[in-house]
Amino acid sequence: xxxxxxxxxxxxxxxxxxxxxxxxxxSPYLSYLNARNLYAEGTRVxxxxxxxxxDDDLVAVVSNMGAPLVGQERLADAQFAAKPVRMMEEYxxxxxxxxxxxxxxxxxxxxPVLVAAVTGLPVVDADxxxxxxxxxxxxxxxxxxxxxxxxxxxxxxxxxxxxxxxASWKWMERISRKxxxxxxxIAATCKAPRTGKEVRDHGILYTxxxxxxxxxxxxxxxxxxxxxxxxxxxxxxxKVLFKGKILDSERRTTEGFLRGRARxxxxxxxxxxRFELAFQNEFVVGWxxxxxxxxxxxIICVLDTVSGEAVGTESLRYGQRVSVVALPAPPILLxxxxxxxxxxxxxxxxxDYTSVFERAA
Amino acid sequence: xxxxxxxxxxxxxxxxxxxxxxxxxxSPYLSYLNARNLYAEGTRVxxxxxxxxxDDDLVAVVSNMGAPLVGQERLADAQFAAKPVRMMEEYxxxxxxxxxxxxxxxxxxxxPVLVAAVTGLPVVDADxxxxxxxxxxxxxxxxxxxxxxxxxxxxxxxxxxxxxxxASWKWMERISRKxxxxxxxIAATCKAPRTGKEVRDHGILYTxxxxxxxxxxxxxxxxxxxxxxxxxxxxxxxKVLFKGKILDSERRTTEGFLRGRARxxxxxxxxxxRFELAFQNEFVVGWxxxxxxxxxxxIICVLDTVSGEAVGTESLRYGQRVSVVALPAPPILLxxxxxxxxxxxxxxxxxDYTSVFERAA
Numbered sequence: 001x002x003x004x005x006x007x008x009x010x011x012x013x014x015x016x017x018x019x020x021x022x023x024x025x026x027s028p029y030l031s032y033l034n035a036r037n038l039y040a041e042g043t044r045v046x047x048x049x050x051x052x053x054x055d056d057d058l059v060a061v062v063s064n065m066g067a068p069l070v071g072q073e074r075l076a077d078a079q080f081a082a083k084p085v086r087m088m089e090e091y092x093x094x095x096x097x098x099x100x101x102x103x104x105x106x107x108x109x110x111x112p113v114l115v116a117a118v119t120g121l122p123v124v125d126a127d128x129x130x131x132x133x134x135x136x137x138x139x140x141x142x143x144x145x146x147x148x149x150x151x152x153x154x155x156x157x158x159x160x161x162x163x164x165x166x167a168s169w170k171w172m173e174r175i176s177r178k179x180x181x182x183x184x185x186i187a188a189t190c191k192a193p194r195t196g197k198e199v200r201d202h203g204i205l206y207t208x209x210x211x212x213x214x215x216x217x218x219x220x221x222x223x224x225x226x227x228x229x230x231x232x233x234x235x236x237x238x239k240v241l242f243k244g245k246i247l248d249s250e251r252r253t254t255e256g257f258l259r260g261r262a263r264x265x266x267x268x269x270x271x272x273x274r275f276e277l278a279f280q281n282e283f284v285v286g287w288x289x290x291x292x293x294x295x296x297x298x299i300i301c302v303l304d305t306v307s308g309e310a311v312g313t314e315s316l317r318y319g320q321r322v323s324v325v326a327l328p329a330p331p332i333l334l335x336x337x338x339x340x341x342x343x344x345x346x347x348x349x350x351x352d353y354t355s356v357f358e359r360a361a
Numbered sequence: 362x363x364x365x366x367x368x369x370x371x372x373x374x375x376x377x378x379x380x381x382x383x384x385x386x387x388s389p390y391l392s393y394l395n396a397r398n399l400y401a402e403g404t405r406v407x408x409x410x411x412x413x414x415x416d417d418d419l420v421a422v423v424s425n426m427g428a429p430l431v432g433q434e435r436l437a438d439a440q441f442a443a444k445p446v447r448m449m450e451e452y453x454x455x456x457x458x459x460x461x462x463x464x465x466x467x468x469x470x471x472x473p474v475l476v477a478a479v480t481g482l483p484v485v486d487a488d489x490x491x492x493x494x495x496x497x498x499x500x501x502x503x504x505x506x507x508x509x510x511x512x513x514x515x516x517x518x519x520x521x522x523x524x525x526x527x528a529s530w531k532w533m534e535r536i537s538r539k540x541x542x543x544x545x546x547i548a549a550t551c552k553a554p555r556t557g558k559e560v561r562d563h564g565i566l567y568t569x570x571x572x573x574x575x576x577x578x579x580x581x582x583x584x585x586x587x588x589x590x591x592x593x594x595x596x597x598x599x600k601v602l603f604k605g606k607i608l609d610s611e612r613r614t615t616e617g618f619l620r621g622r623a624r625x626x627x628x629x630x631x632x633x634x635r636f637e638l639a640f641q642n643e644f645v646v647g648w649x650x651x652x653x654x655x656x657x658x659x660i661i662c663v664l665d666t667v668s669g670e671a672v673g674t675e676s677l678r679y680g681q682r683v684s685v686v687a688l689p690a691p692p693i694l695l696x697x698x699x700x701x702x703x704x705x706x707x708x709x710x711x712x713d714y715t716s717v718f719e720r721a722a
Contacts, residue, residue, distance in 0.1 A: 161524050165519055166519070182536055
């Protein structure tokens, strides 16, 4: 029920996770380099089928929290990623059986791999978003109403914080975000521990495998000179919404997030049109010629039109040739309770969610 | 080596602590009412001579942290004050032998009394400032270089935070202040636990007795129609710096503090002069006709000229007849290391400290 994560899969995981990041989750590149280095030194990490978790196994849910732009400048390593996990074990007086990411999107897909590399724990083939989202209450665990504490947080100095109780998921987000912001808008965290049963019942399962699969698809298309964007959309029942050139982007790192907008000028079949995107770490809403074209929780990806490589909200820049692609979100996010947590209103947009996939039908 | 705090001493403690608050520490009035109520129900609190502490006794150092103005609006109680103490015991897996205040000035003089009332712990006759100060690194324990963690913090909802490590006293202040601000600029805290030896060696001793004594002095002067301000200054080797009427005050509750300025127009022998005060919770600098007249760590008190009652920075208002009084600070605060932590530069004023008492000599 567990298998070794192969060295060549690290890059595939990074590529696939970056696509599922919907612009956020932070670039996986630096974490991938860290993981590759650990593999070069002989470390191996195991991937665990969530079905193999015992009911009372304790699973560490990790993430590198903060503003993606800062994550590109303040480099982390595996020991740092593992620090809050060790804090949590000490705080609980219990050992973890496995580790998983809070979000499969972006660099956080690699975070449990780094933790696993230094702790020997297996990585559960699951996450709690099926993509990336900016806030703590935007997980399948929060949607399921599971407890949100304790949380442990460490920075690169010697600051360590335990949020031992929180009045709600939103309060957990508010408090941990303020601490994260104060220590420089990036921190390693271990979220509320989950039992094996909670992961099996309320996690979003097999997303590590899915991300590796997406990465393989894109790399394979590149190898055979096929169109990676088309290959991805075909395999994942996605949709290409727009093709064009980035006209401009504005970004501000504020309140522990990377917020901003990007405008894309149409090329080819979209010539004469404009696409605009708003983001809070991840892409939240897209407008085609001023009309809402897509919203969260649909997975809004901006991909390099030629290579199919994802473009993060922190690396958008003038002149990039990109395709805006929609991928379907995990079904739990589309339920009424799910939309309360991750629909457009949860991001401050007074819009109803309508799936881009239903619209097309 | 310990004695019962008498019911009539509660009011004296409140009056004396408010004077030592130097405008800050928060009004003791509401905590005094809480304590009086607990006494009316039959609760009694013991005051412990610090000399009676065993070397390895564990002492809880408590405070109600935040902006004084908020403390007047969000009422606390004894169970709330005791919450972070219980959190700390649980976190450490050890029981406390006694409780003390981080600062004898203002409402925090009553905080350990409230904790004692519900836990049965004795209150150590000591604090760590000998007055009130706004920030965590402004204590005799910080000046002595003692460890600054762990800290526990609770708000009135159900949020609980443990700062389990901090890179420095300043980092402890920054992180705990942000959390305090986020939960509404008021929180009950239990600072880094101290051993009995640490309290004996580095605490500021017998300040509960001192505050009660000041209160008794003022109340007695009022009773016999003597001048309470003159009585206080005579007994404490203090100085009256200015007498006048408050012209205006500006206040802003910002970053978890109450900051602002007040201007006083001279009366009687000060007619024609102006006195200006700047504060960050507590009075920090005073100017007489534009020239620096006094700075921290000298204890700058604004007292009602008739009653001798202290006026807090949150209750300054137009028309009050007040006397600006200087009381000597504890000697540890006047050492070079002490001034680094609590001199005018520690508050952002590019001024050297010169004691108002040395100036007069």
